[in-house]
Amino acid sequence: MFKIPLDFFQGVLSILKGFVVTGRSMFRKPVTIEYPLKKAVMTERFRGMADLRPEKCISCMQCVRICPTAALDLVSVMNPETKKKVLQSFCFNAELCCFCGLCQEVCPTKAIFLNAVYEVAYYKRSDVTSIDLMKPDKYAHVGELASGKGKK
Amino acid sequence: MVTEELIVNMGPQHPSTHGVLYLELKLDGEIIVECRPNIGYLHRSIEKIAENRTLVQFVPFTDRLDYLASMNDNLGFCLAAEKLLQIEAPARAQYLRVIVAELNRIASHLLAISTFAQDLGAYATPLFFAMRDRQKVVQIFDELCGQRLTYNYIRIGGVAGDMTPEIARMIGEFVLYFRKMVNDYDELLTHNIIFKVRSKGIGIISKEFALDYAVTGPSLRASGFKWDVRKDEPYLVYDKFDFDVPVGANGDAWDRYYVRIQEMRESLRIIEQAMGAIPEGDPVAKVNKVFRPSGEVYMRTESPRGDLGFYIVGTGETFPYRLKIRAPSFSNIAALAPLIKGLNVSDAVCALGSLDIVMGEIDR
Numbered sequence: 001m002f003k004i005p006l007d008f009f010q011g012v013l014s015i016l017k018g019f020v021v022t023g024r025s026m027f028r029k030p031v032t033i034e035y036p037l038k039k040a041v042m043t044e045r046f047r048g049m050a051d052l053r054p055e056k057c058i059s060c061m062q063c064v065r066i067c068p069t070a071a072l073d074l075v076s077v078m079n080p081e082t083k084k085k086v087l088q089s090f091c092f093n094a095e096l097c098c099f100c101g102l103c104q105e106v107c108p109t110k111a112i113f114l115n116a117v118y119e120v121a122y123y124k125r126s127d128v129t130s131i132d133l134m135k136p137d138k139y140a141h142v143g144e145l146a147s148g149k150g151k152k
Numbered sequence: 153m154v155t156e157e158l159i160v161n162m163g164p165q166h167p168s169t170h171g172v173l174y175l176e177l178k179l180d181g182e183i184i185v186e187c188r189p190n191i192g193y194l195h196r197s198i199e200k201i202a203e204n205r206t207l208v209q210f211v212p213f214t215d216r217l218d219y220l221a222s223m224n225d226n227l228g229f230c231l232a233a234e235k236l237l238q239i240e241a242p243a244r245a246q247y248l249r250v251i252v253a254e255l256n257r258i259a260s261h262l263l264a265i266s267t268f269a270q271d272l273g274a275y276a277t278p279l280f281f282a283m284r285d286r287q288k289v290v291q292i293f294d295e296l297c298g299q300r301l302t303y304n305y306i307r308i309g310g311v312a313g314d315m316t317p318e319i320a321r322m323i324g325e326f327v328l329y330f331r332k333m334v335n336d337y338d339e340l341l342t343h344n345i346i347f348k349v350r351s352k353g354i355g356i357i358s359k360e361f362a363l364d365y366a367v368t369g370p371s372l373r374a375s376g377f378k379w380d381v382r383k384d385e386p387y388l389v390y391d392k393f394d395f396d397v398p399v400g401a402n403g404d405a406w407d408r409y410y411v412r413i414q415e416m417r418e419s420l421r422i423i424e425q426a427m428g429a430i431p432e433g434d435p436v437a438k439v440n441k442v443f444r445p446s447g448e449v450y451m452r453t454e455s456p457r458g459d460l461g462f463y464i465v466g467t468g469e470t471f472p473y474r475l476k477i478r479a480p481s482f483s484n485i486a487a488l489a490p491l492i493k494g495l496n497v498s499d500a501v502c503a504l505g506s507l508d509i510v511m512g513e514i515d516r
Contacts, residue, residue: 010345021340022277031284045298045313068209100212100304105312114298 042116047101049117050092052133056111059085063103063112071096072103072112073130090133094120115139157185160497164193168271168501171511173485175500182496187489194515202475207233207308207443207464210475215302217477218513220263223256223293224455225513226306231387232451232462233308237443245310245435246388250426251323252296252305254419258330259289260456261370261412261419264508268409269341271505272350278341285333292322310437315430323427327420334416342410351406355491355503358403365487368480369458370411371507375403381454393425405506412508444468457481457508479513 033040042048050072059076073091078084104113117139122128131138162175169175172193178186198217202210214229215222227249234241241249266282290300296319297305297312305312315323341347357367362375372379380397382390398414400407445466452461458480465474484507492500 007345007349014344014346018277018340018344021336024336025281025284031287043295043298045295047298066209068205068212098212099299099302100215101298101312102208102212102304 042118046116046118047099047104047114049094049115049120049131049139050097050103050133051113051115051117051139052090053111053113054087054090054134056109057087057090058109058111059087060108062106062108066102066106068100068102069096069098071098087134092131092133094128094131095125155180162497162500164190168505170267170505170509173504173509173511173514175488175504177497177500179497184492184495184497184500187492187500189485189488191485191511191514194511196516198516199475199477203471203473206470207237207445207472210472211307212302212304215304216512217479217516218260218455218457218460218481218510219301220510221256221260221456222301222303223252223305224260224453224460226303227253227388228451228453228455228460229462230306230308231453232449232464233443233445235451236445236447236449236464236466237308239309241310241437242433242435243389243431244314244433245437247426247430248311248315248435249306250388250390250393251315251423251430252293252303252311254422254426255289255292255323255326257419257456258416259286261416262286264456265337265341265409265412268405268502268505268508269347271501272347274341274344274347278337281336281340285330288322288326288329292319292326295319295322307437308443311435312437314435320427323423327424327427330416331420334413334420337413342413348406351409351502351506352404353402354405354495354499355506356402356404357408357487357491361487361490362403365490366483367458367487368483369454369456370415371408371484371487372458373397374400374407374411376400381452381459385452387451387453389426390422392429393422395422405502408506408508442470444470445472452478455480457510457513458484477516479516481509481511481513485509485514 059074061074064072064074071093075088076085077088079086099114101114158179160177160179162177163169164172164174174190174193176188176190177184198213201213211226211229214225217225262282262285266279269278293303294300296315297303357371357375359375359377362372362377376399378397378399383397395418398411398418400411445464446468448465450461450463452459459478460480461478463476463478464472467473488504488507492503495503
């Protein structure tokens with residue numbers, strides 16, 4: 001006579017037990033977000049794209065020196081009257097950036113910081129490799145995220 | 153009838169090779185006669201990069217070694233650098249480091265067991281369950297350091313940011329939550345007869361074999377050899393905590409899986425004790441220091457995958473003269489070729505999944 005092995009029943013029992021565990025999670029709150037429709041609010045310490053408050057920058061070059069991937073390019077000239085450095089241009093290469101956040105930690109005046117922008121796709125490569133941080137509307141294309149509202 | 157051996161290329165783009173690992177399999181029917189693992193597809197010369205960076209600048213690069221357990225890699229490098237520079241982190245930073253390292257161990261083990269189950273055909277469900285629980289750990293890290301994968305949290309001489317009461321509440325909640333949820337994996341996988349039949353007796357690593365091939369971590373402990381750097385050569389404040397080192401009996405794929413499940417429970421115990429005993433103070437490190445390391449140092453820590461070592465040589469310059477990383481996955485993958493000899497191709501996938509390798513660490 002054909003005999004069904006014991007393993008078969010144990011297998012069915014195991015699968016049923018699995019169904020119970022899976023079924024239990026049906027009554028839990030979903031943890032996913034429907035991303036393009038709803039955008040997640042980033043945390044307070046989130047490290048997005050580099051951003052600058054040009055009026056605060058004193059051109060001390062600390063961020064340029066600590067950057068592990070040399071993603072920052074700062075040009076400044078000395079004002080002969082006041083003996084102070086004046087910021088000329090500040091370019092950020094997002095392609096090299098590894099979003100480590102060391103620049104914002106060493107900045108003595110909190111001029112450079114990482115904002116909440118996490119949508120970092122561009123149409124042209126040249127747009128990514130030299131982002132002019134002096135321009136106020138450099139991240140305008142991502143909408144609300146750039147204005148600092150993206151963080152808690 | 154004439155039979156001949158067939159060479160099959162498994163990888164580098166194969167869903168079960170956990171990254172860009174290329175296995176050259178010589179098959180006799182379904183049986184593997186010979187296996188040659190080829191590595192190097194993810195090589196980024198991180199050890200060479202270290203020779204052109206200061207110690208502070210190199211910390212973000214350690215995130216990219218073992219990308220599933222960045223905290224442990226950060227920790228290993230920073231401890232080695234601190235040993236070389238003779239710095240000691242504040243007490244609060246030491247406790248915070250233990251907490252984040254153990255949280256990361258849980259996240260890493262969750263991914264290890266779930267992808268292992270996925271390799272065995274438990275399609276999607278365990279992976280989604282693990283991702284759901286891992287999300288809670290990742291959220292804690294997101295609050296703590298601002299990233300979800302490359303944390304760059306642990307610094308030479310401390311940590312990047314202090315734990316706020318909100319984060320402490322999240323960690324406390326996670327410990328209570330996960331203590332219940334880890335039982336789900338027992339019901340779903342551990343005592344599932346189909347899972348057991350697939351993984352019991354496959355890829356047996358004996359104690360002698362493991363020691364010969366320098367297999368470390370859960371794969372070594374599954375063979376019954378009780379070796380844990382946290383216990384045997386305590387670093388940080390691990391000697392103050394009460395935890396067990398789970399060991400397996402046979403050293404097969406199921407044992408390696410079950411050791412990881414038990415280790416997650418032990419990690420929860422460590423986190424709970426550390427949260428209870430964490431002292432007050434300022435753990436934040438000052439980063440804008442240029443160090444001039446001289447001398448050489450080797451520091452080993454217990455990463456989720458095994459014995460992670462950093463060897464730094466300094467000659468008084470700002471850049472280290474040489475940096476060598478002893479990656480646990482690299483030693484573990486060396487044991488794969490003799491391990492899967494004589495197995496079916498489907499069982500080779502099981503043996504590979506149970507070793508829990510990360511290619512970022514192997515190729516560096």
